Every structure is written in C-alpha cells, then in structure tokens.
Amino acid sequence: MKVRIWPGTRPVPVGFWQGAFVLVLLALGVVTVLRFTRGLGATTNLSDEFPWGLWIGFDILCGVGLAAGAFTLTAVVHVFNLRRFEPIVRPTLLTGFLGYMFVIVALMFDLGQPWRIWHALVFWNPHSVMFEVAWCVMLYTTVLAVEFSPVVFEKLRLERPRRILHAISTPLVIGGVLLSTLHQSSLGSLYLIVPAKLHPLWYSPALPFLFFTSAVGAGIGMVILESYMSGRAFGHRLALNLLEPLSRAMVVVLSLYAILRLQILRKNGALASLNPPGYEGTMFLIEVGLGVLLPVSLLLFSKVRTSERGLVIASFLVVLGFVMNRLNVSVTGMEGAAGVRYLPSWMEIVVSLGLVAIGMAVFTLAVRFLPIFHDQPEREESGRFAHHMGPAEV
Amino acid sequence: MSVGLLFDATRCVGCGACSAACKEQNDLPLPIEAQPTAYTWTTVQAIAGTHMRRLCMHCLEPTCVSVCPVGALRKTEEGPVTYDAERCIGCRYCIMACPFGVPKYQWDRAIPIVGKCIMCADRVRAGQETACASACPTGATLFGERDDLAREARARIDRSPDCYVDHIYGLEEAGGTSVLMLAGVPFEALGMRTDLPRQSLPMLTWRVLSKIPDFVVLAGAFLFGIHWITQRRDEVRQATNKSGSDSENGTRDGGGTDAAGRSGRQGRRS
Numbered sequence: 188m189k190v191r192i193w194p195g196t197r198p199v200p201v202g203f204w205q206g207a208f209v210l211v212l213l214a215l216g217v218v219t220v221l222r223f224t225r226g227l228g229a230t231t232n233l234s235d236e237f238p239w240g241l242w243i244g245f246d247i248l249c250g251v252g253l254a255a256g257a258f259t260l261t262a263v264v265h266v267f268n269l270r271r272f273e274p275i276v277r278p279t280l281l282t283g284f285l286g287y288m289f290v291i292v293a294l295m296f297d298l299g300q301p302w303r304i305w306h307a308l309v310f311w312n313p314h315s316v317m318f319e320v321a322w323c324v325m326l327y328t329t330v331l332a333v334e335f336s337p338v339v340f341e342k343l344r345l346e347r348p349r350r351i352l353h354a355i356s357t358p359l360v361i362g363g364v365l366l367s368t369l370h371q372s373s374l375g376s377l378y379l380i381v382p383a384k385l386h387p388l389w390y391s392p393a394l395p396f397l398f399f400t401s402a403v404g405a406g407i408g409m410v411i412l413e414s415y416m417s418g419r420a421f422g423h424r425l426a427l428n429l430l431e432p433l434s435r436a437m438v439v440v441l442s443l444y445a446i447l448r449l450q451i452l453r454k455n456g457a458l459a460s461l462n463p464p465g466y467e468g469t470m471f472l473i474e475v476g477l478g479v480l481l482p483v484s485l486l487l488f489s490k491v492r493t494s495e496r497g498l499v500i501a502s503f504l505v506v507l508g509f510v511m512n513r514l515n516v517s518v519t520g521m522e523g524a525a526g527v528r529y530l531p532s533w534m535e536i537v538v539s540l541g542l543v544a545i546g547m548a549v550f551t552l553a554v555r556f557l558p559i560f561h562d563q564p565e566r567e568e569s570g571r572f573a574h575h576m577g578p579a580e581v
Numbered sequence: 582m583s584v585g586l587l588f589d590a591t592r593c594v595g596c597g598a599c600s601a602a603c604k605e606q607n608d609l610p611l612p613i614e615a616q617p618t619a620y621t622w623t624t625v626q627a628i629a630g631t632h633m634r635r636l637c638m639h640c641l642e643p644t645c646v647s648v649c650p651v652g653a654l655r656k657t658e659e660g661p662v663t664y665d666a667e668r669c670i671g672c673r674y675c676i677m678a679c680p681f682g683v684p685k686y687q688w689d690r691a692i693p694i695v696g697k698c699i700m701c702a703d704r705v706r707a708g709q710e711t712a713c714a715s716a717c718p719t720g721a722t723l724f725g726e727r728d729d730l731a732r733e734a735r736a737r738i739d740r741s742p743d744c745y746v747d748h749i750y751g752l753e754e755a756g757g758t759s760v761l762m763l764a765g766v767p768f769e770a771l772g773m774r775t776d777l778p779r780q781s782l783p784m785l786t787w788r789v790l791s792k793i794p795d796f797v798v799l800a801g802a803f804l805f806g807i808h809w810i811t812q813r814r815d816e817v818r819q820a821t822n823k824s825g826s827d828s829e830n831g832t833r834d835g836g837g838t839d840a841a842g843r844s845g846r847q848g849r850r851s
Contacts, residue, residue, distance in 0.1 A: 226691045238677050267807060268815050300669065306670050312650055361801060380644055380678045382778060392785070
C-alpha cells in the first residue's frame with residue numbers, strides 16, 4: 188500500500204513495519220511526557236533496592252558495546268593499515284555514532300535530573316568511574332562525529348574541511364581508539380565497587396578487561412549483521428571476502444574472552460553455583476553456551492564462515508550473547524543481593540524500543556542520502572548538490 | 582579525630598524518638614515510615630527479639646563519595662557523609678554501590694533528589710551532638726569521638742560477654758564506619774550484611790582509575806608505533822612494486838613476491 192503523506196509529494200509505501208514504527212513513536216511520546224511529569228517511580232519498575240534497570244543495562248551498556256565495531260575497524264584500517272577493510276568503515280562509523288547518540292538520549296530518560304548533565308564537566312570527581320564514563324561518552328561521541336563528517340563533506344562537496352580532517356586523521360583515530368578502550372572497559376569498572384552485590388558468576392577484578400574483549404567481539408558481530416541487513420535493504424551482496432577474515436578475528440577475541448572467564452570462575456569457586464544451576468546459573472549457562480561457545484564452535488568451520496547464512500547466524504548469536512551478558516551483569520547478577528526481582532515496566536521497554544527504532548530509521552535515511560557504501564552509485568535524485576557544484580572532485 | 586555514633590541494640594526500647602527528632606531536625610515530611618526512604622532517614626525496627634536502628638553508617642572511606650561523578654557526596658573532616666542536592670544529577674550510582682543500601686531516591690517526584698542521614702552535619706560542626714543521640718531517652722544511641730566510642734563498645738562487650746555478640750559492627754566493615762553498633766543477637770539476624778570486605782571498597786576502582794594516565798601514554802605510543810611501522814611497510818611495498826614492475830631483473834619478479842608477501846601477511850593477521 189502506498190500513501191501520499193502530503194499533497195504533491197511522492198507516495199510512500201506503508202507496510203507493517205512503518206505502521207509499527209509510527210505506533211512505537213506515539214507511545215514513546217506519551218511515555219516521555221509521563222516520565223518527566225510523574226517521575227521515575229510512576230514510569231519504571233526501579234526502586235531503592237534496584238536503582239539501575241533496563242535503561243542502564245540495555246540502552247547504556249549494550250548501546251556503547253555494540254558501537255565497538257567503529258573503533259575496532261578504524262584501528263584495523265588506519266592503525267594496522269589493512270586498507271582492504273576500508274569499504275566497511277563508513278557504515279560502522281555511522282552505527283557507532285548513532286549508538287552513542289542512542290546512549291545519550293537514553294541517559295536523558297534515566298538521569299533523575301538530566302538538565303544537570305553538564306555538572307560532570309564542572310564538578311570533578313576523578314575517583315568516580317561514572318566521571319570517567321561521562322567524559323568518555325562526551326569525547327568519543329565528538330570523535331565519532333568528526334570521523335564520520337568527511338562523508339557529509341563529501342556529499343556537500345566541501346573540499347577544504349575534508350583536507351583538514353585528512354591531515355589530522357591519524358591522531359584522531361588513535362585518540363578514538365584510546366577513548367573507546369577506556370570507555371568499554373570503564374563500563375565494566377562500574378561494577379568493580381560492588382563485590383558483595385554482584386553474583387560471583389559475573390563479578391571479577393578483571394571486569395574492565397572482560398567488558399573490553401566482549402565488546403570487541405560483539406562489535407565485529409554487529410559489523411557483519413549490519414552489512415547483512417543493509418545489504419538486504421539496498422540489494423547488494425555480503426562482502427564475504429572482508430567479513431570472513433573478520434569473523435576469524437571474532438573467534439580469536441571471543442576464545443580469549445571465554446578462556447579468561449572460565450579461568451576466573453574456576454579460581455573464585457563460582458562454578459559451584461552451577462550445580463545445580465539455579466536462577467543465576469541457568470542465565471549464565473544460556474549466556475555463555477548460546478552466546479559464546481556455540482558461535483565460536485560454529486565459526487571454527489570454514490563452511491560456516493564462508494556461507495552468508497552461517498556467518499549471519501553466528502554473528503547474531505554473538506550479539507545476543509553480548510546483550511545477555513550486559514543484562515546479566517546489570518540485572519540478573521544484582522537481583523540476589525537486592526533481594527528483589529526486577530522486570531522492566533512496559534514504559535521502560537517502550538523507551539528502549541522507540542530509541543532503537545529511531546536509530547534504525549536514521550541509519551536507513553543516512554545510507555540512502557549519504558555516500559556510506561562505496562560501491563553504491565550516487566543516485567540522481569539524492570545528489571541535489573551535484574547540480575550546483577559542478578564536476579565531482581577526485 | 583572524627584566523631585561518630587554508637588548504637589547499642591540491647592539498650593534500645595524502640596520508642597522511635599530518634600526518628601521523630603531526625604524528621605524535625607532535617608525538615609522531613611511525616612509520616613515516619615517503617616523502612617528508611619528518601620523522606621525517613623532513620624528508623625527503629627523490632628526484629629529478632631530486639632530493636633535495631635537503621636541509618637547511614639558514615640564509612641571512613643565511603644563508597645558513595647567515591648562513585649559520585651559530580652562530588653555531591655562528601656566525607657567531612659568531622660565525620661559525617663554529607664549530600665549536596667544542588668550538584669546531584671540523579672545517576673543513582675550511590676544507591677547502586679552503597680554496601681549498606683543506605684541512600685534512597687525520591688522516586689515519586691518529577692525533580693528528585695537523594696535522601697540519606699547526614700549525621701546532622703551542621704549541628705556536629707557547631708559542636709553539638711546529633712538530634713537522634715540527644716533525643717534518645719535510654720542512651721542506646723551515643724554521640725562522641727569514634728575512638729572513644731570504639732573503646733566504650735569493647736568495654737561493654739568485655740564487661741558483659743553474655744549480653745552481646747562479640748562483634749563491633751562497623752569497626753572493620755567496608756574499611757570501617759563512623760557509626761558503630763552493638764547487639765545481643767548476630768547481626769545477620771538483624772538484616773545487616775556481615776559478608777562485606779574488610780578493605781575499603783573505593784580502592785577497588787581507584788586501583789584501575791589511577792592507571793589511566795599511564796595507560797593512555799603507553800597505549801598511545803604503542804598505537805602510533807604500529808601505525809608508523811605498517812604505514813612504512815605499505816610505502817616500501819608500493820615502492821618495490823613500482824620498481825619491480827619496470828625492473829630489469831627477470832628472476833626477481835616484483836609482482837610475484839608482493840602477492841606472496843601479502844597473502845602471507847593476510848594469513849598471519851586474520
């Protein structure tokens with residue numbers, strides 16, 4: 188079905204997903220009003236016993252983690268100079284930037300007084316991991332915006348800013364890699380201070396390192412998944428020659444991660460809580476079994492790595508396992524000490540869902556109107572500026 | 582020297598005068614709730630055949646002070662852990678991290694702040710005792726120098742070992758707290774955590790945070806080094822490629838060695 192939204196415009200196709208998108212946006216609008224007029228208690232299932240819920244566990248921890256593809260790939264291409272991966276850097280940067288915007292908007296919902304967020308700039312407490320997190324979010328979002336801006340300059344055919352950016356690209360990329368490394372690991376450090384609250388299946392002094400490695404693994408998984416999804420939407424094939432080696436890197440990173448985690452559990456005696464598994468144990472087994480061990484074993488077979496379906500399924504499992512890990516750390520592992528069970532309210536879910544939907548919509552629009560995919564020929568109707576700016580630059 | 586409180590559950594009759602005095606002193610709205618909330622900073626609970634007070638323990642090295650990104654929570658020189666509502670952004674990390682579950686949030690307000698016992702910091706600074714201690718009719722809550730209180734607690738246990746469990750709660754928990762507690766029944770039974778580490782918790786994160794400057798310098802240098810080497814190798818390869826293609830030397834085929842070199846490198850990398 189096609190609907191003309193405004194007289195004189197081209198008809199827009201309206202299907203199930205478009206309808207669902209509009210509904211979610213409407214719900215998001217309602218919940219936003221409720222959240223800021225009635226407060227957190229009326230809209231969330233958070234409490235003094237359980238002060239951090241879905242918005243921290245999914246929106247913040249997963250939003251940042253799944254953006255890790257951006258720094259991983261910029262490091263691969265610009266630090267290690269493996270230039271053949273260049274064609275997939277741009278969509279990754281875009282996802283990274285949108286992921287961080289998602290985190291910032293979600294934070295506006297979660298903070299009790301978000302209009303005071305600038306306080307982190309003025310009132311310093313370098314002893315706080317949250318202080319580090321705040322600075323990393325701010326600085327790395329800026330770096331991502333600058334790293335992505337050549338795409339926009341290219342579109343607008345602005346040659347000078349592009350050249351300036353090219354000149355500073357190496358320190359910029361290295362700064363970005365450092366910031367992400369700090370940020371990914373600091374999200375794990377947030378939980379270092381609750382040794383008596385976080386279940387031993389997840390608590391470890393190595394949390395910062397575990398968060399970093401799992402984010403690199405899941406970041407690569409996201410790169411493969413989004414290549415697949417945008418490939419489907421825009422009708423180009425998966426670049427298996429690039430994604431197959433990336434999946435091997437993912438196997439290496441995740442194996443390292445799995446071995447380290449199992450060693451930690453063996454040493455701190457937490458494996459005992461798996462027999463019988465119980466609530467925490469079951470969640471742990473699903474997370475590590477389905478989200479780490481299964482995809483790693485699958486990807487050991489070259490048949491899986493070189494088939495589009497195999498790659499996509501394995502990457503999906505990795506991303507799923509990553510999301511489960513963050514939710515287990517922030518929710519499952521904290522419930523025991525809190526003495527309460529936490530399930531998000533429908534309003535919390537609407538906010539997370541709505542923000543993800545907006546992020547995906549912006550990604551789709553950006554891919555359509557900006558030169559994101561290198562092999563994508565510029566379309567006449569989208570290349571509005573081309574008519575005014577003369578011949579294309581080199 | 583810093584001050585503190587000594588609560589002796591064996592002397593508490595559960596009258597609740599401390600809660601009422603706290604409400605008045607800190608301009609908190611009534612009623613006095615059964616459990617501590619953002620509006621009721623201290624309660625007395627009848628539990629396990631005795632009466633137990635709940636209040637902020639005022640750690641010597643407070644977790645909340647260390648985790649607050651904007652420094653809204655402070656450990657004052659005198660001993661109280663205070664809260665500056667004007668700074669607070671509402672991240673609730675203090676609530677999440679406190680080993681004693683003390684800070685509470687105004688979940689019912691559109692513009693919420695944290696509520697917790699501040700050990701009547703203004704009174705203490707003016708040389709007075711806390712409102713709860715001065716209201717207590719039985720002396721179950723004593724105000725004084727922490728060292729004196731710790732000695733007094735030890736003396737009470739030694740004097741009547743049958744009346745007390747041999748444990749001064751707060752002497753070592755989470756690195757020690759300004760509030761000390763005595764009881765006739767084990768503290769687990771009173772809902773107090775006894776599995777807390779003996780070291781101060783902020784050290785756990787500071788150990789990592791304090792390494793960041795070194796990490797940035799080292800990792801930055803390392804990454805620049807990698808970039809430098811791989812870039813140079815790229816240039817050399819391109820140069821060899823060029824000279825190889827118009828080389829007079831037929832036996833050393835530049836294109837061939839380059840392809841082999843590259844595939845070998847790819848194999849190693851990925």
